[in-house]
Amino acid sequence: EKMYLTLCVSQQPTTNTVEEPLDLIRLSLDERIYVKMRNDRELRGRLHAYDQHLNMILGDVEETVTTVEIDEETYEELYKSTKRNIPMLFVRGDGVVLVAPPLRVG
């Protein structure tokens, strides 16, 4: 399997049909996507390129890290999320859990 780039400089001729799960990701090239990662992280960005390991290049990325704090007295769970923006990010594939179109909230 070869890698796919936005300007279709793939090393193998691309087919138009969806044959395997990775082809579904191919449909999202140059679109904004949602990526769920390990360690309670999420990314939202534009998919510029990816490969068979799910290493990805994302542009205009917003990373959300979610943490849970437990109140020692009330044992309440306090969910906190931290966001940051990165213009262009290379993501190593072994951290990727899920790739989807951006979620619509509300």
Place this chain on the structure above:
Amino acid sequence: MESQQEPEHLPSGPTEVVNSIRERTIAENSMVVLLQGLQGQVTTVDLKNESTARGRVVNVDAFMNIRLDNVLYRDRRGQLTQLQDLFITGRNVRYVHIPDNVDIMKTIQSQLARIHRVRNFASHGGGRKEFATKTK
């Protein structure tokens, strides 16, 4: 303390392609070629252990092992350390921040061109004659 020789000036920009055929094949089929094209640039690598390392990329191999120099290393608690040289195992990489001035398409294409040039050079003139095919 003995005086040490100045370290060799490392060329900036993409350096030669790796010699191992196996590594070339692994690299050309994955996005690692983009990271290899970042040699000479200053970038930030986010590690899986929540620490970050910002420095100049010396080398990236097919397994995403990264060597950086002139590094500012920030651990998960925010403590800063300066390191002359840092080797990061590929499996420890979470993100690599791509500098704004990098043209991704051009970098990947030029890295692949280097790999193919080396391959074609090696077979120029028929390559090694040890296993020459019989003409009969």
